[in-house]
Amino acid sequence: MLLEVNNLVKEFEKGKPVVDKVSFTLKEDEIFALLGPSGCGKTTTLRLIAGFETPGEGTVKLRGRLLSDTQIRVAPQKRGIGFVFQDYALFPHMTALDNVAFGLNELPKHKRKVFAEEVLCRTGMGDFKGRNPSELSGGQQQRVALARAIAPKPQLVLLDEPFSNLDAMLRDSTRKEVRSILKKAGMSAILVTHDQEEALSFADRIAVMNDGKIEQIGTPEEVYYKPKTKFVAQFLGRTNLFEVNAGGGNEIETSIGPIKLDCNACGRVVCSIRPEHLTIEKPNGASPDNIGLIIGREFKGHDITYHVLYKGERYIVHTDNRILFNPDDKVVLRALEPAVVLQDPLN
Ligand code: ATP
Numbered sequence: 001m002l003l004e005v006n007n008l009v010k011e012f013e014k015g016k017p018v019v020d021k022v023s024f025t026l027k028e029d030e031i032f033a034l035l036g037p038s039g040c041g042k043t044t045t046l047r048l049i050a051g052f053e054t055p056g057e058g059t060v061k062l063r064g065r066l067l068s069d070t071q072i073r074v075a076p077q078k079r080g081i082g083f084v085f086q087d088y089a090l091f092p093h094m095t096a097l098d099n100v101a102f103g104l105n106e107l108p109k110h111k112r113k114v115f116a117e118e119v120l121c122r123t124g125m126g127d128f129k130g131r132n133p134s135e136l137s138g139g140q141q142q143r144v145a146l147a148r149a150i151a152p153k154p155q156l157v158l159l160d161e162p163f164s165n166l167d168a169m170l171r172d173s174t175r176k177e178v179r180s181i182l183k184k185a186g187m188s189a190i191l192v193t194h195d196q197e198e199a200l201s202f203a204d205r206i207a208v209m210n211d212g213k214i215e216q217i218g219t220p221e222e223v224y225y226k227p228k229t230k231f232v233a234q235f236l237g238r239t240n241l242f243e244v245n246a247g248g249g250n251e252i253e254t255s256i257g258p259i260k261l262d263c264n265a266c267g268r269v270v271c272s273i274r275p276e277h278l279t280i281e282k283p284n285g286a287s288p289d290n291i292g293l294i295i296g297r298e299f300k301g302h303d304i305t306y307h308v309l310y311k312g313e314r315y316i317v318h319t320d321n322r323i324l325f326n327p328d329d330k331v332v333l334r335a336l337e338p339a340v341v342l343q344d345p346l347n
Pocket residue numbers: 012018036037038039040041042043044045194
């Protein structure tokens with residue numbers, strides 16, 4: 001195991017933990033994301049791993065070496081961890097090359113610049129080695145910051161919202177490049193982000209955080225298609241939630257008709273079904289009790305979102321753009337996949 005984070009707790013104000021018993025592990029070569037809304041404790045968790053904060057409880061171990069507990073705190077620069085900050089934090093008066101060479105004090109002086117240039121080339125910045133940060137675009141600075149973080153060959157790279165200053169196009173391409181650079185270098189990384197699409201496309205596994213706690217850890221597919229809680233279901237994208245009485249089997253009655261569940265369930269339960277797991281059809285021959293009404297439509301080019309009202313309940317459906325209906329059309333909905341039974345306690 002590369003990293004073991006065990007029961008980390010951090011309070012800035014007594015009795016109000018901003019990181020609350022956070023535990024997870026990271027394998028070699030794995031890219032992990034901490035995903036959650038602003039203020040949920042992601043950056044603080046990253047800072048505890050980097051050694052910029054001391055935990056009130058819990059431990060951090062890297063390849064079995066204890067880095068942090070309530071007594072021990074190995075200095076950040078001695079942890080073998082690279083860090084890319086949100087604002088890149090490059091030295092403004094130094095060239096890209098000097099920024100990268102700066103942290104290479106393990107190498108003899110004459111080799112530092114040669115190796116720094118090699119790493120800059122790997123991140124596509126070889127031609128810009130002589131420029132200062134103010135002469136580089138956001139995406140270019142980001143790649144220099146990444147080169148600086150990976151040049152000392154750390155065991156782990158921590159990335160704190162590194163793409164948030166880039167525009168949408170650049171964000172997408174830089175994200176892909178950074179992922180491929182990390183994978184080629186065989187380096188593990190933890191990305192902090194509040195952007196669900198970013199976490200889903202960048203990470204091998206995701207921890208979804210809410211209010212200082214991890215609610216679920218899983219692959220992008222697991223957290224998206226098999227959310228464990230209402231929070232995870234809703235934070236990862238749009239979803240249809242409904243509270244129903246389950247009879248012990250794996251099927252429930254809903255206003256759109258019977259829907260299969262992903263497991264057997266009994267009693268009052270909350271279920272989630274993603275909008276793309278519903279489809280919309282003409283009501284040919286359906287009984288009037290099972291017919292819904294389109295009350296809204298969002299055309300997005302490659303797909304369409306419909307809002308459908310069924311006996312006072314609203315459903316969201318994503319379809320491809322060949323399925324065309326209009327507001328006020330009468331329709332029926334059909335589930336293409338089972339609904340997921342959530343584990344939230346019922347109020
Ligand atoms: P964002 O996405 O906005 O960066 P985050 O999930 O990374 O949010 P943190 O930066 O970890 O959240 O902050 C968690 C909570 O801890 C917030 O309420 C924040 O105000 C508080 N906090 C963070 N650092 C300190 C500090 N040094 N002193 C006091 N409170 C702090």
